[in-house]
Amino acid sequence: MDIASLADITILVLAPGFGDEIQAMKAGILEVVDLLVINKADMPGASKLRFDLGREAAESDRVLETVAAENQGIEDLLDRILALETEFREKGELRDRRQQSKDKETVDRCLDLFREHLTELMHEQFCIESDPGAAAEALLKRILHARGR
The missing domain is CATH 3.40.50.300 (P-loop containing nucleotide triphosphate hydrolases)
Incomplete structure (x- = not known):
């Protein structure tokens, strides 16, 4: 796929x-x-x-x-x-397919980079043994707060 x-x-x-x-x-x-x-x-x-x-x-x-x-x-x-x-x-489908392909590759690469940084931040800020759901919420709050949301 x-x-x-x-x-x-x-x-x-x-x-x-x-x-x-x-x-x-x-x-x-x-x-x-x-x-x-x-x-x-x-x-x-x-x-x-x-x-x-x-x-x-x-x-x-x-x-x-x-x-x-x-x-x-x-x-x-x-x-x-x-x-x-x-x-x-x-x-125009060929153009659309190529644009979708570029979009997917860009998002996938961003997610890979984000995953690395998110993992580092998680290890710096939270105990690895903490509840994954709570850790995820806290990480998201920290990221959104840093962005001013």
Whole structure:
């Protein structure tokens, strides 16, 4: 999921035999991927995998089949990626995705830095054995007070 929030286009490559994990994944990851690729589409189980992806995904142009070892479907995959890039660029979605990615990275880095300083402040100001809830409230009050709130 972290990669999906950073990528311009997200592709999930699956192979027959992936099995019951699809059911667990469908609720989350299938909604954020732009393309689903069934590789080794010539193997037993490929049709079942397509079916397991769900009717909506399986009947859409989001699902492509490849046999990478034999270079089958690779040109179609590349064409679809390029078409998606053009579509996203024209709709402004590519720009929006990149801005969201920058925003997420900035917030994540700030949180990492803040976490380090907060931990230092916590160890300076409070006994480590104190109740975490009370320590958190006291830390927040101290920070807000320092900011004049």
